Amino acid sequence: MEQTEVLIIGAGPVGIEVAWHLQQARIEVLHVDAGSIGHTIERFFPPSTRFFSSPERLAIAGIDIPLSTQEKLTGEAYLAYLRSVVATRNLPIRTFCRVVSAERVDGGGYRVGMSEPSGRCWQVEAKRVILASGGTDRPRRLGIPGEDLPHVHTSLGDPHRFFQRRVLVVGGRNSAIESALRCWRVHADVAISYRGQDIHERVKYWLRPEVVSLVDEGRIKAFMPTQVRKILPDQVVLEHLDSGDTINLPVDDVLLQIGYEQDGTLFQLFGISTEGEQASPVHNPDTLETNLPGVYVAGTATAGTQRRFAAYIETSHDHGPRIAAALTGAPPPPVAEARVLPEA
Ligand SMILES: Cc1cc2nc3c(=O)[nH]c(=O)nc-3n(C[C@H](O)[C@H](O)[C@H](O)COP(=O)(O)OP(=O)(O)OC[C@H]3O[C@@H](n4cnc5c(N)ncnc54)[C@H](O)[C@@H]3O)c2cc1C
Structure with missing residues (x-):
């Protein structure tokens, strides 16, 4: 069975940015996504639909977004940018690997099971796990x-x-x-x-x-x-x-067109507690560690089903540094100021 220091589940913009911060901290990572990278944007952005956020707020992993006009980015342009970030920063991601099981192993860590569209199933043992698995999994x-x-x-x-x-x-x-x-x-x-x-x-x-x-x-x-x-x-x-x-x-x-909700299946698989009307995963805002030791959340996954987006890309840029600090024992960076995005 494969073994890794950290398993990152989810290769949306935030999962990719977290992976880059862990790479900077020289932490070994195995990174998977149930679909392609940016799967949520690929699935839910209709053709030629533009982000509400300004491009500079969507930039990740220290790479500027090149613009030929001053307009907001389309979903297609942002997916092209994500591909470029992953290739440029050399962030290996195993796409089309869905996490379907998780269990705690004796002595710490988690045994996590994957399923691929071909029917191939495999397992990995990870000392720590980061769920960057999103918050807009299905339409309401x-x-x-x-x-x-x-x-x-x-x-x-x-x-x-x-x-x-x-x-x-x-x-x-x-x-x-x-x-x-x-x-x-x-x-x-x-x-x-x-x-x-x-x-x-x-x-x-x-x-x-x-x-x-x-x-x-x-x-x-x-x-x-x-x-x-x-x-x-x-x-x-x-x-x-x-x-x-x-x-x-x-x-x-x-x-x-009445919004999206989070699928809490992954939280249930791991046994992460959720709270409130949004069913958001219980976590420490300084370290993003959940109630399960060694299991962290990042990005929109932190907020459950949001009525108005308070956790989205630009409010998650501190998640990578925060988790990297927790994993290396460094003090957590200051909490970013919250800003609420107009509802999708
Ligand atoms: C129409 C529309 C407009 C939007 N506009 C904006 C905007 O302007 N600004 C903004 O910041 N946000 C916007 N959003 C929300 C945006 O999609 C999210 O902010 C962004 O994608 C969140 O990034 P993330 O990495 O946290 O999660 P996601 O991008 O949702 O990534 C989560 C990833 O986890 C993977 N995953 C889930 N479960 C599993 C599993 N069991 N195994 C393996 N992988 C799994 C998914 O396949 C997915 O790729 C918009 C959304 C929509 C639909």
């Missing part, structure tokens, strides 16, 4: 009848597919509003259902005025405050939350 669901019908989507994908179709976008924050606008631009007949009284006031300043004026002009229909109660093959049933009235809205497609 409404839990209503009809949600599994094939015309119900949780990802925008290429908006082209919605050309001349009646699309109901469910949600009223950034992703929902961006999707509504992009669908409208490909000549879809767009409606929005949101349980708030109005488009959320924190929607990005480059999206909100445009959608508000399109709603005012009647080009996009907005049903607020409403809740989707049922989805049928050719219509959705909305409840108006003020009047209690029912609205039957004919649709061809339903696009759910």
